[in-house]
Each structure stands twice: as C-alpha cells, then as structure tokens.
Amino acid sequence: MLIIPILALMISVVILGGGNVATHLFKALNKSKESSVIQWYNRDLDRIKPYANTVPITDDLNLLVQADVYILAVNDDAIAKLSSELPFEDRLVVHTSGSVSIYDLDKKHKRGVLYPLQSFSKDSKIDFANVPICIETVDKKSYPLLKTLAVSMGSPTKRINSDQRKVLHLAAVFVNNFTNQLYRIGHEITESEGAEFDLLKPLILETAKKIQDISPFQAQTGPAKRNDKKTIKKHLKILENKQHQDIYELLTQSIQNTHGR
Amino acid sequence: MLIIPILALMISVVILGGGNVATHLFKALNKSKESSVIQWYNRDLDRIKPYANTVPITDDLNLLVQADVYILAVNDDAIAKLSSELPFEDRLVVHTSGSVSIYDLDKKHKRGVLYPLQSFSKDSKIDFANVPICIETVDKKSYPLLKTLAVSMGSPTKRINSDQRKVLHLAAVFVNNFTNQLYRIGHEITESEGAEFDLLKPLILETAKKIQDISPFQAQTGPAKRNDKKTIKKHLKILENKQHQDIYELLTQSIQNTHGR
Structure with a gap:
C-alpha cells in the first residue's frame, strides 16, 4: 500500500x-x-x-x-x-x-x-x-x-476529470455570477420606484435554501411556469431597460422550455 | 388616537x-x-x-x-x-x-x-x-x-404604494424564478458530463448569503466582470444548447454594462 x-x-x-x-x-x-x-x-x-x-x-x-x-x-x-x-x-x-x-x-x-x-x-x-x-x-x-x-x-x-471541471466552472458562472447579476437587476428595478431591495433578501435566501433539498426543476414557480400571459405582459411593460426586457423574455422562454409550455 | x-x-x-x-x-x-x-x-x-x-x-x-x-x-x-x-x-x-x-x-x-x-x-x-x-x-x-x-x-x-408593489413583484421574478432557472441550467450543464450538481450547492448558498451584507454590485466577480475574453470564449464553446449560449452572452453583456466594460 x-x-x-x-x-x-x-x-x-x-x-x-x-x-x-x-x-x-x-x-x-x-x-x-x-x-x-x-x-x-x-x-x-x-x-x-x-x-x-x-x-x-x-x-x-x-x-x-x-x-x-x-x-x-x-x-x-x-x-x-x-x-x-x-x-x-x-x-x-x-x-x-x-x-x-x-x-x-x-x-x-x-x-x-x-x-x-x-x-x-x-x-x-x-x-x-x-x-x-x-x-x-x-x-x-x-x-x-x-x-x-x-x-x-x-x-x-x-x-x-478535466471535462467535469470545465462544466463545473461554467455552471458556477451561471449560479454565482449570473445569479448575482439578477440580484443586481432586482436592486435596480426596486430602487427605480424607491422601494427597498432589502425586502427581497429573505426571498433570495429562501430560493437558494430550497434547492439544497429539492431540484431546481421541482422548486420552480411563478408566471413563466404557469404561462400567465397577463402578468408577463404587465412585467414587460414596467421594464424600461431594453436589456432587462430581453433578459426577462429569454429566461421566461427558458423556463417554459424546461417545463414544457 | x-x-x-x-x-x-x-x-x-x-x-x-x-x-x-x-x-x-x-x-x-x-x-x-x-x-x-x-x-x-x-x-x-x-x-x-x-x-x-x-x-x-x-x-x-x-x-x-x-x-x-x-x-x-x-x-x-x-x-x-x-x-x-x-x-x-x-x-x-x-x-x-x-x-x-x-x-x-x-x-x-x-x-x-x-x-x-x-x-x-x-x-x-x-x-x-x-x-x-x-x-x-x-x-x-x-x-x-x-x-x-x-x-x-x-x-x-x-x-x-402600488408602483412599489408592482416593481417588488417584478424584481421577485428575477431573484426567485429566474435565479432558480439559472440553478436549473447549472444542473443540466453539470449532468451533461456526469458531474454532480450537489458540488455547486455551497456556492449557491454563499452567493445568496453574500448579498445579505454587501450589494450585488460589490459582490460581483468572474470572467464577465474581469472581461476575461479567453474564458468567455471557452465557456461559449462548451455550451451545446443555443438558448444557454444566448443567456450566457446576454447576462455577460449585462454584467459588463453594470461594471462599465
């Protein structure tokens, strides 16, 4: 040995x-x-x-x-x-x-x-x-x-192995850097109306805690998954930043692809 | 009274x-x-x-x-x-x-x-x-x-007020539903090479915990913020799903807009 x-x-x-x-x-x-x-x-x-x-x-x-x-x-x-x-x-x-x-x-x-x-x-x-x-x-x-x-x-x-390390690093960019940018956009959106970003912090923590036990697939909720067109339309109308609109649409589509809408 | x-x-x-x-x-x-x-x-x-x-x-x-x-x-x-x-x-x-x-x-x-x-x-x-x-x-x-x-x-x-409730609800979609979808994509990417999604869970929790104390702006790190073109190119090459590529590019641009790249 x-x-x-x-x-x-x-x-x-x-x-x-x-x-x-x-x-x-x-x-x-x-x-x-x-x-x-x-x-x-x-x-x-x-x-x-x-x-x-x-x-x-x-x-x-x-x-x-x-x-x-x-x-x-x-x-x-x-x-x-x-x-x-x-x-x-x-x-x-x-x-x-x-x-x-x-x-x-x-x-x-x-x-x-x-x-x-x-x-x-x-x-x-x-x-x-x-x-x-x-x-x-x-x-x-x-x-x-x-x-x-x-x-x-x-x-x-x-x-x-090397391939696994590569995808873990890539996935880390999604769940860390990109997630953090969604927090940032949440910050910008709330501040635009003088609302407090702090109110979102418990939800952010709960979202991360939830998938410690259940899969992100099981954890998903919200207007995109429900295909709630009325709310989606309202949200796109509120967003003034074109890039935020694009992100909203793209991630809504991504959720709907995942959940078979 | x-x-x-x-x-x-x-x-x-x-x-x-x-x-x-x-x-x-x-x-x-x-x-x-x-x-x-x-x-x-x-x-x-x-x-x-x-x-x-x-x-x-x-x-x-x-x-x-x-x-x-x-x-x-x-x-x-x-x-x-x-x-x-x-x-x-x-x-x-x-x-x-x-x-x-x-x-x-x-x-x-x-x-x-x-x-x-x-x-x-x-x-x-x-x-x-x-x-x-x-x-x-x-x-x-x-x-x-x-x-x-x-x-x-x-x-x-x-x-x-009503406007504040509207933007809070919209921001909640970003930090909850959309963030959860990024977790889901992380799940798909890691599984594609037989790597374990579980390895990402501590990072996910840490990312959410970090912004309890500092702003998402301050918390940002990674290849997009550093404008590390070599890594970004590598990542886009690994991604096989066109929609995941689009999300990677759009959120990378969003981070670079936020951080003045």
Missing part, C-alpha cells in the same frame, strides 16, 4: 501566489494538523509580508525549498509560465483554476489540480467545510496525497 | 381561498395572540376540510360572519369577482397579490393589500419572521389594523 507513508506523515506545502485563493488556502492549511505550509512565494513580496512572522516568505523561485506539494494559486494566465520557471522537476505541482487545463502545467512535474468550488472574497471568513475541493491528477499516484490535503482542511472532496 | 381601540382588541379575520398562501396565513394567524381566524371560506370545501375542527369553514359567501378584515388569498384572476360577490360593504377587504391593483377590489369595500414577499411551497414550513409583508391601503385609517395583523405573525412590515 503506497498511501500509508503519505497518510502517516505531515504533508509539507509551498504556496505560490498572493491573491484571495492563496490567502484562504494558507489560512486553512496552516490551521490543519495533517499539513504544514513550509514556505509562501509571491512575486510581489509586500502582499504576503503580513504573514512573514507565521511562515517563511520569498519572492525568489531559486530559494524554494523541497516540499510534498506546490500549490500555484495564481491568475489563470500565469499558471503555465510559472510552472515552467520552477527550478526543479518530478515534484507534485498543482494549480487551483476551474478553467485551465491540467496540461498547461509543465510536463516536467507531477501534475494535479485542486479546484475549490466556492467564491472567495478578500475579507470574508471561509469555512472550508463549505468548499468542495475537486481533485484532478495526471498520474493516479498523486491523488491520495491531494485528497488527504483537502480533507485536512475539512473540505468535502470529489475526484473529477 | 384612533388606533388605540384597534391595538387593544384581538383582530378577527376571515380567510378566503384554499391555496398555499391562504393555508400559511391561516397557520400563522391562528398561532398569533393578537389575531383570531374566526372563519375560513373556500369554494371547494374539501381543500380546507382538514382544518374543520380548528376553525369554522364554509363554501357559502352568504354565511360569512362579521370580521375586522377579510383576506382574499385567491388566484389573481379571481380577486375582482370574489370581492364584488361579497354580500356586505364598507368592511376591510384585502388581497395578497403582488401584481393585482388595489382598485380591482370592489369599491363598496374598504380596500387594502397584504403582499407577503416570499415564495410559499405547499409542504415547507414558513417562519413569518422571514416574510416581509408589504401593506397598501386606499384609506389611511385601515393601515394600523393591517400593520398590527402582520406584526402579530412576527413579520417585518413595510408600507408601500
């Missing part, structure tokens, strides 16, 4: 990058008893200086120490170049992106992906129990270590 | 209608110490029979008893007719619809609206602390009683 020595030892980690994902990963891994962040690299040292008395930091790739895994939590466009610049080979190097191919990592490394399926804000606290970590590896041997690492942060994990 | 006698007495209520809103209102008002449901009317008596040992029920408008307020929790299209058929006048009669005019109620009555801004499912329990009640009245004198009634269920209340 190859995995026994891995599970028995503390996993040593070097984090590369200074953004939100890097910072939240640092905090979660630093708290964990099964892993230890032994070095933090960032091109711009100032961004990670606040952590300098907690972890050794560096801005020099040539000073990177030996570790079990190197986590590249950098911008999508920087992943390929940074991985090729790493002055070593045959070590486990992973990125954290939802949309970058695992093969964008330089092939001199053992390659993997740790894709945290959550939205990271700078200031908000993250409970990694609510951050599913999607794991992908080129060679099977790297998988157990990455799983142990994710579990050590308290995260649920799921082994996925 | 006109409102003192109203506040001092228990408010007597007759509910008309047998759907989800009627049932949830009955349960909430029945629990309240400041109000009492003294009769429940429905055209189809079978639907409310399960409650017959808790409250007097009837299917005959001529048998309606005298009450402080009559709540018409019926389909939008049935409100006008039912209100004109009521065999009395000059009593307080309210409907619960987001989109029907207060003037659709017969003018022989004192007219009002109690619009609960929440999505009511048949089976799920509702905590009325999470149901803002939007109150509208034709004459000012009816307002204090309706406010007391709503507060007696534990609900936050807000006095609004």
Whole structure:
C-alpha cells in the first residue's frame, strides 16, 4: 500500500501566489494538523509580508525549498509560465483554476489540480467545510496525497476529470455570477420606484435554501411556469431597460422550455 | 388616537381561498395572540376540510360572519369577482397579490393589500419572521389594523404604494424564478458530463448569503466582470444548447454594462 507513508506523515506545502485563493488556502492549511505550509512565494513580496512572522516568505523561485506539494494559486494566465520557471522537476505541482487545463502545467512535474468550488472574497471568513475541493491528477499516484490535503482542511472532496471541471466552472458562472447579476437587476428595478431591495433578501435566501433539498426543476414557480400571459405582459411593460426586457423574455422562454409550455 | 381601540382588541379575520398562501396565513394567524381566524371560506370545501375542527369553514359567501378584515388569498384572476360577490360593504377587504391593483377590489369595500414577499411551497414550513409583508391601503385609517395583523405573525412590515408593489413583484421574478432557472441550467450543464450538481450547492448558498451584507454590485466577480475574453470564449464553446449560449452572452453583456466594460 503506497498511501500509508503519505497518510502517516505531515504533508509539507509551498504556496505560490498572493491573491484571495492563496490567502484562504494558507489560512486553512496552516490551521490543519495533517499539513504544514513550509514556505509562501509571491512575486510581489509586500502582499504576503503580513504573514512573514507565521511562515517563511520569498519572492525568489531559486530559494524554494523541497516540499510534498506546490500549490500555484495564481491568475489563470500565469499558471503555465510559472510552472515552467520552477527550478526543479518530478515534484507534485498543482494549480487551483476551474478553467485551465491540467496540461498547461509543465510536463516536467507531477501534475494535479485542486479546484475549490466556492467564491472567495478578500475579507470574508471561509469555512472550508463549505468548499468542495475537486481533485484532478495526471498520474493516479498523486491523488491520495491531494485528497488527504483537502480533507485536512475539512473540505468535502470529489475526484473529477478535466471535462467535469470545465462544466463545473461554467455552471458556477451561471449560479454565482449570473445569479448575482439578477440580484443586481432586482436592486435596480426596486430602487427605480424607491422601494427597498432589502425586502427581497429573505426571498433570495429562501430560493437558494430550497434547492439544497429539492431540484431546481421541482422548486420552480411563478408566471413563466404557469404561462400567465397577463402578468408577463404587465412585467414587460414596467421594464424600461431594453436589456432587462430581453433578459426577462429569454429566461421566461427558458423556463417554459424546461417545463414544457 | 384612533388606533388605540384597534391595538387593544384581538383582530378577527376571515380567510378566503384554499391555496398555499391562504393555508400559511391561516397557520400563522391562528398561532398569533393578537389575531383570531374566526372563519375560513373556500369554494371547494374539501381543500380546507382538514382544518374543520380548528376553525369554522364554509363554501357559502352568504354565511360569512362579521370580521375586522377579510383576506382574499385567491388566484389573481379571481380577486375582482370574489370581492364584488361579497354580500356586505364598507368592511376591510384585502388581497395578497403582488401584481393585482388595489382598485380591482370592489369599491363598496374598504380596500387594502397584504403582499407577503416570499415564495410559499405547499409542504415547507414558513417562519413569518422571514416574510416581509408589504401593506397598501386606499384609506389611511385601515393601515394600523393591517400593520398590527402582520406584526402579530412576527413579520417585518413595510408600507408601500402600488408602483412599489408592482416593481417588488417584478424584481421577485428575477431573484426567485429566474435565479432558480439559472440553478436549473447549472444542473443540466453539470449532468451533461456526469458531474454532480450537489458540488455547486455551497456556492449557491454563499452567493445568496453574500448579498445579505454587501450589494450585488460589490459582490460581483468572474470572467464577465474581469472581461476575461479567453474564458468567455471557452465557456461559449462548451455550451451545446443555443438558448444557454444566448443567456450566457446576454447576462455577460449585462454584467459588463453594470461594471462599465
């Protein structure tokens, strides 16, 4: 059993990058008893200086120490170049992106992906129990270590392939960015008449809570599903913004396609 | 002070209608110490029979008893007719619809609206602390009683006008029905590659929680806001459904308009 020595030892980690994902990963891994962040690299040292008395930091790739895994939590466009610049080979190097191919990592490394399926804000606290970590590896041997690492942060994990990661990232844009834009439009519409957006907040929360238990298909209600033409017409008349009208019509059609109207 | 006698007495209520809103209102008002449901009317008596040992029920408008307020929790299209058929006048009669005019109620009555801004499912329990009640009245004198009634269920209340109710109802379609359809599309996309929709559920909840504290404008992230053309192109290529492509493009444009791209 190859995995026994891995599970028995503390996993040593070097984090590369200074953004939100890097910072939240640092905090979660630093708290964990099964892993230890032994070095933090960032091109711009100032961004990670606040952590300098907690972890050794560096801005020099040539000073990177030996570790079990190197986590590249950098911008999508920087992943390929940074991985090729790493002055070593045959070590486990992973990125954290939802949309970058695992093969964008330089092939001199053992390659993997740790894709945290959550939205990271700078200031908000993250409970990694609510951050599913999607794991992908080129060679099977790297998988157990990455799983142990994710579990050590308290995260649920799921082994996925590249195509699954791509669609999860795409679906995340729909349920996060696009949903948030619908909230924004709701904000604009209510404010246009001096009504309070706050009144909608319990409904927004309830809508998200509902599909934790039942499918979005089952959860659907409203004028589009009922094909309530009178209300739909009224709504289109109220909307002054042409783009909001287009969105209303397109999503109404989409609901009606889903529900066979 | 006109409102003192109203506040001092228990408010007597007759509910008309047998759907989800009627049932949830009955349960909430029945629990309240400041109000009492003294009769429940429905055209189809079978639907409310399960409650017959808790409250007097009837299917005959001529048998309606005298009450402080009559709540018409019926389909939008049935409100006008039912209100004109009521065999009395000059009593307080309210409907619960987001989109029907207060003037659709017969003018022989004192007219009002109690619009609960929440999505009511048949089976799920509702905590009325999470149901803002939007109150509208034709004459000012009816307002204090309706406010007391709503507060007696534990609900936050807000006095609004017709235009505000209309835009709140419209905005509710965006943040509830349309958002739920984006969840549905996320479901379809992930399933197309055998990935698990469940992995997206924490993100969905976090997206809704985030805007409880910060505005949707501040909360926005992602490829559309960053104008990350490479990722947007990749995503459009993955989407096989033309309508999903259209929704992706339209909401991406909407985000970019909002964020000045």
